Amino acid sequence: MPSPLPGFDDEIKLYPTPVIGVRAFRLQVYGTEIKLSGPLFPNFLWQPGVNTRICYSLGSKGRAPEHDLELCSCGFYAYHHHSGVSERDRSNSMSVIGIIEGSGKVMLGTKGFRANEARISALSMSKYQRFIELDKAVHHYYPDVEFFERPADMYSRYPSSYLDLFYSNL
Ligand SMILES: [Zn+2]
DSSP states (O other): OSSSSTTTSBBBSOOOOEEEEEEEEEEETTTTTTEOSSSSSOOOOOSOOOOOOOOOOOOOOOOTTTTGGGGGSSEEEEEEGGSOHHHHHHHHEEEEEEEEEEEEEEEESSSSSEEEEEEEEEEOOOHHHHHHHHHHHHHSTTTOOOOOOHHHHHHHHSSSSSHHHHHHHH
């Protein structure tokens, strides 16, 4: 099954090195805990540390960790550049932009990558979210994530690995 989002696996298949990318998350409130999901899959909650892909190609209950990334569209998606994140994902008051490090198997495309393992490296929460102290709850659940007040600082601290990866594969 090809990826439903072109640009995430069209260039280099199975790049083995950890790769840095940027993406959006959604804040999900569970009592006093606040966790992060993807914008499209509110039921998939990112765990602290390394997350392992869940395959949905076998149906909503079909967990298939052995499923092949090359044959599927599953995995953790991220853009090479923050301009790839849609306005819809930026403007939502429950949205957070962050950096992930994809590892394990990685498929590389022109817009971004998808990986079968990923961890959240950094997050930049909005002024309003920090004002109402949502950042503290998020940091509590993801203690090893680095927080930035200014997105620009986060992007310069975590530059995309795209050019390195691309040119090393020519
Ligand atoms: Zn799959």
